[in-house]
Amino acid sequence: MNIIRLSRTNLSSGSFLKVETREVDDWEQQFTDALEIGYSYQLAKRMEQFKTNPALGYRTAGSKAEFETGEMLRREMEAIGLKDVHKDKVTVDAWEFEKAEMRFTDSEGVRHCFQLGAYQTNFDTEGTREFEIVYLGKGTADCYDCVDVEGKLVLVDINQRDEWWINFPVYQAHLRGAAALVAVQEQGYGEVHNTALNAQDIAGPADAPAFSISQADAWVLKKAMMEAGSCPDESGMEPGNMGAVLVEFEARTTVAPDRETYNIVGTIPGRGTDRMILITAHYDSYFSGFQDDNAAVAMMFGIARALLKGGYRPKFNLVFCAMAAEEWGVANSKYDWSTGAYEEVFTAHPEWRGKTFANFNFELPAHAHGQMDAVRCTYEYEDFLSRFLEGVEVDEAAYPDGVEVLCPIQTWSDDFSMAVAGIPSMVNEFSGGEFMETHYHSQFDNDNVYQEPVYLFHHVLYGRLVMAFDRLLLPPMNFERLIRAVTDSDDVGIRRKAEADIWEMKRALKKAKEVSRVLYRRITELNRDYAALLAQGDMDAADRMFERYGDMQERLLYIFRKEQDYFVRLNWHDEVLFPQEAVQDNLRALYKALRHAGEGNARAALEDVYGIDNNRYAFLFDEQVFNYFTQYVLNQPGNRLKWGAGRIVHHENLFQLVRSLKEKLEEGREKAVDLTPEYLELKRVTENQTACYRDDIRYMTESIKKLTAWMQECLTM
Structure with a gap:
């Protein structure tokens, strides 16, 4: 039986939890003894220093900030002792989002300045420009009846989780001649606070510009539009009753096709084999991206560091890969995310297919997404993982209801690209909890939602799973x-x-x-x-x-x-x-x-x-x-x-x-x-x-x- 128990000490940022193990071998004990959760936390925070947008963060595909982060991670791989550290060049459509500020003076003379989020499209005001902005409800076709939007900004409400994706109203606005669409998430994402901005992949053409605005800031504009329209209160808040208002807008967001970016790779060499175990997480992000995916990249480094410090000598080549361009990386495609991972295994290293027993991919690992944790995997590994997890226990500080196995792999993250390439994959389950509707892809994804017992548990669990796969003769596939x-x-x-x-x-x-x-x-x-x-x-x-x-x-x-x-x-x-x-x-x-x-x-x-x-x-x-x-x-x-x-x-x-x-x-x-x-x-x-x-x-x-x-x-x- 493999039992993992965590005893709590000081749970402040950068502190350590004591790991108690029972009935494990010396290598596993040395691994857990060598873990330093404070190292991983601090590395996740260090990643925040590189920003595409100085006010909001963002570390976007092919951007200077992504490049600088990759360089820092490359140096860190060398510092902790990984071998054959290198950068794999992959081609993506790049996105630089530098600025989106809207300024507005209301009827009482109050000056407002709104920070807007952006989507992966082209829009450069070349300084501050004045625009009329109009409200068009949900932004569907009938909302444009008798409304002239030519050259104007169009403000719409959207719920991408329960209704349609952002690309539909954006392209609708583009076809009607709007300068750009500005979306406010009314539900579905960014529900944590009315000041939350939200970012998602655009899944559409780069020449149909789009931005996001918070509910609080949008309300200031809607109130002014009601005053300018035929019905000055909320009872008439329909597109036909709302007037246009004048705003000043300064934005620079640029999509550049076919640019180079880099996946960062380092290895703990195995003994006399070309067989691999692949450990991955992505280092591009929206906003500061503490959970998604700084903490995951840092956990990957933390596991590698503990294996090395503990003196573990694997049979397999343990390959650690920080992936670029997961959030977005190809323009005008429904499948515009996980681009860096796809290119890594289909273009940069297709020979990894047929050699790699497993891919461990990490996403949002420092927050509990429910009372029960889960490993999501391909169908074929469910039996092996279920048997491994039968002996895993964790105290109530992390997951009071234990751990389960879910399948199949979903399309949400890089493990799907790995799986369809022929590399059996798994990921810590992250998509089922309320975090996805509240904090995910917003400026509230920061270390305020850090849960150290969860983070440590994932370090221990996946480090030991890596060692368990390293001791296999054959991939444990139950077809x-x-x-x-x-x-x-x-x-x-x-x-x-x-x-x-x-x-x-x-x-x-x-x-x-x-x-x-x-x-x-x-x-x-x-x-x-x-x-x-x-x-x-x-x-x-x-x-x-x-x-x-x-x-x-x-x-x-x-x-x-x-x-x-x-x-x-x-x-x-x-x-x-x-x-x-x-x-x-x-x-x-x-x-x-x-x-x-x-x-x-x-x-x-x-x-x-x-x-x-x-x-x-x-x-x-x-x-x-x-x-x-x-x-x-x-x-x-x-x-x-x-x-x-x-x-x-x-x-x-x-x-x-x-x-x-x-x-x-x-x-x-x-x-x-x-x-x-x-x-x-x-x-x-x-x-x-x-x-x-x-x-x-x-x-x-x-x-x-x-x-x-x-x-x-x-x-x-």
Whole structure:
């Protein structure tokens, strides 16, 4: 059993927690004894000195501040004793955000100065300029009716978590001739305080400028607009009732395509092998970025430093990589984040694929995102991690409800780029807590939210997990977990309605489950035998066994990589799913829409159609906006789509259908109306999607058979 207990002492910044371990070997004890949590905390704070924007912070992709931070991290890697320290050059679209200040004098003569956040777009006022600014509610197409925005700033409210992303209203404003859009987060992000600014990736073109403003500052402008409009109180706060006000604006934000930036790499060399364990965190940030991701980079350094100070001698090459351009790095792409990581493993070091047993990626690790902690991983490592964590305990100062394992990997961070490259990955779970809605990507992400027991626990946990993987002969892949997930994804009702031949797939899944179970038993036995040799100190025999099973190591990693190609798809919300699931979900909505259209129920049919692909936005923005953000996913080259290339399939553009249903709804109100044309269109789309679903089932069946054959080959090695 591996037990980790933390006893609290002084928990102030830079202090130390005493680590008590029981039933662990000498190397683990020496590692925990060598940990200095104060070192990691201070390194995270040191990273804040480099800023793109002097007032707000920001350390953006390809910027001077990112370069300077990378240089500091390179020197730090050398100082703590890592070997082969170097910078890997990668190409990204760079962003420099230097300034965004808005000044305004209200009707009482009070002078206001607002600091604005920015998005990754081009806008340079070349000094202070005067603009009219108008309020347009949610910034949807109908908000522009009878409102002239040519050359003006447009102020809109947005909730990116529960509604649409920032790119839709930004491009809508751009098409209507606005100089720039200024967004205020009303909910979803930045909820910690009404003075919070928020930053996210733009997922749109660089020539459609966008900025962010706090609720408090926006209210000053809205109040003045009401006074200038036809209704001077909140009861008439609609775009048509609000007047324009004059502001002074000075901004410099610049996107530069195809610029060089650097991932910073250092290694603790292994013994006579090219096999790797990869530890990563990203060093670009919004605002000061204490949690996201300074603390993560510093934790990576803290683990490396403790391993070195404790004298640990790994078998694997332990490669530590500070990644650039995670928050953003490619213009005009739906998949514009995790660019530095993607380029590292697909361009700079594609040879890492097939050699790397695991990627440990760190995000926001110095704050508890719930009562229970979690390690999020690829399906194949769930079993191994669950068994490891069975013996891990932590006191209530960190996670009173313990630790669990979640899968699959999500698209939120660099571990997804690693996984689809064929490197099994994991990350400390960070996306489920309220921090994401309150502090995340705001100026309130600072060391006021630092929780030292959590930070230390993650140092200890992931340091020991690195050592646990370093003692493996074979990557501990349980492919049965993936097979179970594929089986669970099957919707029997949809399959029957679509008359899909699912039975062959079921037989293939059953065979794959049987073979994967035998294979994982074999992997576990071999890893146990190898561990016994290490425990006996017979390093020569262990090394011979490691070399003996080199082909099997490579084959297992090859299977994992092919799984990512065969089985990983995305929907329009960037959720990870299997190939048939997107069409399956579409068919579920289409069957309901057909029934409601047949009944003449336009309202219900419209709600059903909203569930198909990305059509929920269809009636809210101009058709040109909708088409732009559809086609740039389907018809851009892979080097612009990065990790999302080819992972959205079988799209149906239903803009005209949505418009027609909405018009019928307006005409008929709640009465039954003639929806015959809409019914026929839905029937045509259903036939298309049914054909795609049957193809996907056949594709899945053949993919599962290939997977099974490869697993059987492994059993002969």
